[in-house]
Amino acid sequence: MLKLTKKADYGLMALKYLAEHPEIIALSAKDVADAYGIPAQLLAKILQQLTKSGLLKSHAGMNGGYALARDARQISAFEVIHAIDGPFFITSCTKGTKGCELTPSCTIKEPLARVNETIAGVLKSISIQDLAEHEQPAKKALEASGLVALTL
Amino acid sequence: MLKLTKKADYGLMALKYLAEHPEIIALSAKDVADAYGIPAQLLAKILQQLTKSGLLKSHAGMNGGYALARDARQISAFEVIHAIDGPFFITSCTKGTKGCELTPSCTIKEPLARVNETIAGVLKSISIQDLAEHEQPAKKALEASGLVALTL
DNA sequence: CAGTATACGACCGTTTCTGTCGGCTTTACA
DNA sequence: TGTAAAGCCGACAGAAACGGTCGTATACTG
Numbered sequence: 001m002l003k004l005t006k007k008a009d010y011g012l013m014a015l016k017y018l019a020e021h022p023e024i025i026a027l028s029a030k031d032v033a034d035a036y037g038i039p040a041q042l043l044a045k046i047l048q049q050l051t052k053s054g055l056l057k058s059h060a061g062m063n064g065g066y067a068l069a070r071d072a073r074q075i076s077a078f079e080v081i082h083a084i085d086g087p088f089f090i091t092s093c094t095k096g097t098k099g100c101e102l103t104p105s106c107t108i109k110e111p112l113a114r115v116n117e118t119i120a121g122v123l124k125s126i127s128i129q130d131l132a133e134h135e136q137p138a139k140k141a142l143e144a145s146g147l148v149a150l151t152l
Numbered sequence: 153m154l155k156l157t158k159k160a161d162y163g164l165m166a167l168k169y170l171a172e173h174p175e176i177i178a179l180s181a182k183d184v185a186d187a188y189g190i191p192a193q194l195l196a197k198i199l200q201q202l203t204k205s206g207l208l209k210s211h212a213g214m215n216g217g218y219a220l221a222r223d224a225r226q227i228s229a230f231e232v233i234h235a236i237d238g239p240f241f242i243t244s245c246t247k248g249t250k251g252c253e254l255t256p257s258c259t260i261k262e263p264l265a266r267v268n269e270t271i272a273g274v275l276k277s278i279s280i281q282d283l284a285e286h287e288q289p290a291k292k293a294l295e296a297s298g299l300v301a302l303t304l
Numbered sequence: 305c306a307g308t309a310t311a312c313g314a315c316c317g318t319t320t321c322t323g324t325c326g327g328c329t330t331t332a333c334a
Numbered sequence: 335t336g337t338a339a340a341g342c343c344g345a346c347a348g349a350a351a352c353g354g355t356c357g358t359a360t361a362c363t364g
Contacts, residue, residue, distance in 0.1 A: 062331060191354060211362080
């Protein structure tokens with residue numbers, strides 16, 4: 001619970017890897033998979049999803065592979081997770097629009113929805129670039145928290 | 153993904169319900185289950201877990217039931233979730249102490265660990281009391297974000 | 305003693321997640 | 335022009351987690 005799927009993890013790792021090797025025009029799924037010891041075919045599917053979502057650009061054929069569609073600074077962790085795992089809600093009753101299917105008394109969702117937004121905000125503020133720099137992503141998170149707070 | 157389990161939801165709902173009825177000495181699992189349309193036996197197990205974790209006090213026998221072990225202000229959403237779903241990590245490689253089992257190169261975890269702490273901080277700052285007051289828990293979340301930011 | 309409630313463990317059906325397989329298309333390069 | 339390296343896509347199987355039920359034992363009240 002409250003856990004990223006391995007797919008999302010793999011996706012983030014792959015994008016980070018791409019961000020760390022900007023000199024290479026295109027890295028194949030296998031390259032990345034080997035680098036991290038990830039099942040190659042699984043990673044391939046993940047990268048395909050990210051391509052469909054517009055986060056990556058792909059190039060088939062020999063010497064083909066994937067490259068970031070945008071600057072690493074312009075890709076947020078949120079986008080990656082969203083592309084792979086779909087929209088996320090912290091509450092179990094996922095139907096965003098309509099309320100909880102159980103009883104109308106399920107008033108707990110509303111406060112938790114705020115938490116959800118907070119988390120989403122934090123993830124949106126973290127870019128692939130931040131992951132690639134081993135630096136202090138905490139700094140970013142700090143700024144993020146401030147930003148998120150203001151928007152609540 | 154990044155979703156609370158229904159069990160955790162139920163637990164939060166139940167605690168909220170207890171917080172809203174402080175005048176009653178003890179509410180049985182069935183009482184709460186009926187109020188929300190939750191499977192009674194499932195809720196019972198959840199409440200037992202919360203009791204073992206020290207968030208509730210139980211009393212068997214007639215007119216028995218559960219009551220908050222502490223003031224609603226002193227019980228955080230984090231504690232409830234933790235008691236029910238166990239320790240949570242946003243990353244898939246859960247083993248907190250040792251690194252990722254895949255490769256040592258799994259450097260993505262470290263930045264995400266910060267995110268994890270941020271989320272935990274937000275959840276820790278939200279009390280059952282906050283859930284019970286229909287008010288603006290956003291206010292709390294706002295303060296929380298500020299606080300969390302400072303501790304990073 | 306009888307009834308009500310918690311406590312606890314075993315179990316099962318469903319879903320979700322993870323990973324694999326096979327076949328197809330696209331491209332580069334010899 | 336043919337072959338190998340890559341992406342693309344759907345189906346599927348094994349494993350794990352989740353949600354829920356049942357039965358029984360234990361504790362307390364009156």
